[in-house]
Amino acid sequence: MATALPVADAAQVRRYARALARRHPGALACALALHALAAAAGLAGPRLLGDLVEGVSRGDRSTPVDAIVLAIAGFVVAQSVLLRFAHIASARLGERVLAALREEFVDRILALPLATVERAGTGDLLTRTTRDVSALSRTVRLAVPETLIAVVTAAFVLGALLLVGPLLVLPCLVAVPVLVVGTRWYLRRATDGYLRENAAYSDITDGISEAVEGSRTTEALRQQARRRARTDADIRRSYAAERYTLWLRTVFFPLTEIGYLVPMVATLVVGGWFYLEGWVNLGQVTAATLYTQQLIEPVDRLLAWLDELQVGGASLARLLGVATPDGPDAARSAPDGSRPSPVDGAEPAGGLGSGRVAVREVTFAYWEGRDVLHGVTLVPEPGEKLAMVGPSGAGKSTLGRLLAGVHTPRTGSVTVDGRPLTGLPLTELRRHVALVTQEHHVFIGTLRENVAMVRPSATDADLRAALAAVDALDWAEALPDGLGTRVGAGGHPLTAAQAQQLALARLVLADPHTLVLDEATSLIDPRAARHLERSLAAVLEGRTVIAIAHRLFSAHDADRVAVVEGGRITELGSHTELLARGGSYADLWRSWHGPRP
Template sequence: MTRLAVATTAQARRYARDLIRDYPGMFRATVGLHVAAAVAGLAGPRLLGDMVQGIHGHVPVRELDHLALAIAGFVVVQAVLIRYAHVASARLGESVLARLREEFVTRVLALPLSTVESAGTGDLLTRTTRDVDALSKCVRFAVPETLISLITLFLVIGALLVVSPVFAAPLLIGAPIIAVGTRWYLRHAPAGYLRQNAAYADVTEGLTETVEGARTVEALGRQRQRVARTDTDLRRSWRAERFTLHLRTVWWPLVEISYVLPMVLTLLTGGWLYLRGSVSLGALTAAVIYVQQLVDPLDRLVGWLDELEVGAAALARLLGVAAGPPPAATPRPEPAGNRMRVCGVRFSYEPGREVLHGIDLVLEPGERLAVVGVSGAGKSTLGRLLAGVHQPTAGSITVGGVPLAALPPERLRAEVALVTQEHHVFIGTLRDNLAMVRPGAQEGEIRAALTAVQALTWADELPNGLSTVVGAGGHPLSPAQAQQVALARVVIADPHTLVLDEATAMLDPRAARDLERSLAAVVSGRTVVAIAHRLFSAHDADRVAVVEAGRIVELGPHDELVAAGGVYAALWDSWQGGAMKKARPEGAPFP
């Protein structure tokens, strides 16, 4: 299994910087409000120090009242500024998060299907859930809280220097401790959190496979093996999380010491200087309060810096979905016609293990080709190559003289469409599910597509007809109905070539035969490649390609291949005497 890429730290930082540059006004407003709130908060300790000094010096009560009112005023101003600063931070965070989500969805939808299949569902599912949630928390809370903490720290230290540079000396003792500890943490944390997220993806992948294949696991008696696989994945995830926990248990105590120690030294040093008459009681009071004020932003910085590392790892994984060089801005060639040509195609899922060996094939426009063979012969792989899902390891596949790989995704899907056994009904109305392939489709076109796949009758019988909400939580559709919806989408998309890979597998033989005949009538004049075990597709096709061990061993019309008495004739005789005899009522004529 090939895991999806992860962006580098430099790429993640560059992307974050670009985001900030795209929202200059909101960013400046957010920073400005937080700076103003922090400055308003610095006035209180200084005024409180003046009040203590005034009480000690027996100043008039009126002056003390003025100081008290000033302190109260600054507290109110700070509260108002903090409120608007948090609103500005929330707006900026939600705007950035919305853009991140939209870009991530765009990246996911742009991924080649072959990349998704090779990576597996676990990694992609973890990125779309756990990593998006982590990044959401980081953008909404960690980034603004860290920004507030840094601004407050610098301003408080500046205010402390204004009171007296002597009081800043104890900070020099705590600074090296926090600097060394933070540097050690940041050196190990990124890789640790990436490893933790990757381990969690393995757990998700294993559990998903076990749940989806529960019946197969039970039938083969592989419960112990799957439990052992889950235990192994959980142990790996536990070790990864224990490592990041170890980083925090070392780093946090060091940070605690780095700001508790300066506060104690400030009290001792300031008291000693006050007794010697070097500093006033008001200055000592303001300095102690300022040092105390350093605790809260440092606490928040420590707490949220860990979330920043989690968010940075999540961002790197989300950006990695689209890792790779951007496509070159070169003119796209236009296909000259609809003829598809396969020349010397070879394909390997893994290096050194070829699945297809030198396939040559020409598909004429409007031809109906059936691809048959035993399971594992390479039929589905050939179909996916014809649909442009995979690219040949060697050789070429062209449409109208243009390689499929040279066509942009949106143009490729207008040329060739793949319909497999797998289908999905999205949450929404049945009409929306059908029109999604062409949003401008009219009601008549949608109903015609349903008629073509023999689904209009049951669609009209739904509680609200085409306006009935289907998908998860909506009106349930049977597997056969869901597959008919998928086929109706193809009819609406109207590509010139269809690759049907067991597209009617969920329907009973009679319904499947009727549906394929109806579909063939609708796509008259288009190329149809049908990959199936049910050989009535081959019986009705213009030509039949027999795939065996990754090669086309026979190619020709049904009657000629049966008369030749080769591989296809043996398949036909076996299917006619076995599966068809069971599928049709006794005495029914063979279609």
């Protein structure tokens, strides 16, 4: 069962939002200034109209009606122009912030320990990279600028209302308790509600992905009903989560409607009473009523976008949570960049050292209380070719992934030159150890780009040498455009065997100290695979190679063979030595190859 990636807490989200604002002080100040000027221009109309009404009510024939009307029109035009440029400035700022968010999210995804990605499954990551990014995009592009506009406009309108007459602000206070209580009630529930909604959507995506990818297996085992039941259950949870957030909105929005409509009525009634008492004049009541009406629009906008801000905040928390340390495999992602202290006589940091990888007294469990490795110790010699063999489910691949730094041991240590593997930055780790499995990905791009991705500075001669080392140069040069042929989705199709050779060519070009090959040639014809492994051995002379395979010719060609059974290394020695012992390895060899050594 997949384990959801962590979610950042509210404090982390606020810190990140403040940091984003500090990155663009000039652009933010410009956008706010333009909105402030637009709001100020919009305040002139009600004040001028109030003065006009007051002059007419007193019978003052000297009131410049034409000039006041022209001034009001001028301020309306000025406000329109300022709003245009204010919206452009806000949009530009939003796009810059959104671009930075996307780039950082990609960096966070690529820096995740592989074990964390595997535990999370595809559904959670896919939802965060699509639905959450889309929701955050809407928030950054629309909700944040609209909210800033609403806040600035409301502040200016309230200031203008105070200048017209402090007493006329009192009717607006009638709405404060309704809005404060309603908003607090909503905010306490909305964030958790939207987080549950997004998590439920992740479950749906994960379930559908599994159903599509495993459709043939499902059909062969007649498990269609079970898959449908899983999908129905996921949809029910998603429906319940969305229904909850919908209920929040159906309660909150009517409250806000009351909260910002009551003040205008109260201003007319109370303002009329104040006028009859002689505390204010008719022009002040007129201006105050218009300002109160103007106040409705930014408050309405603010409360309307508040819901979108909650959606965006939940999405941002999920995106930031991708980089939040979670469990033992997250050591490499520590926020302060710290690494565990060297052990076992580590060499000083600064050089790569000899690249000696060592596993000492390691236990490991995918699930608590169910160890799959039990006190394993294995120390390959630098430059040695070590083969790991054993029955399926014995723990070979798990041990290989520990050697490659993918997983963190429950107890014991896995080190390179005495330094814990999982404490190394990912880029440095891959200079020490690289893992190649039978699962390979061909990226969209040219063949040249696919091979050179591990070393972008590599020349074509380097790429051809790497391809030749894995017996791939002939078919690579036979492609329509040679190294420039586009491959991957929509490009020239590669066979599974060619994709595997491509992955091995990347490995040759990366040139790490230690290579862990987990059935890396399983998709290639056995005879060609043996030739390929011997070619690789010649090219990688001096590098430590740990080969995990069911094909025992890899063991025959190795310097030493480790037999893994039941999560333990039961035998360790050369091919000849282990055959002479007549133990588990000898039995495996005879069953695979026959009685002849």
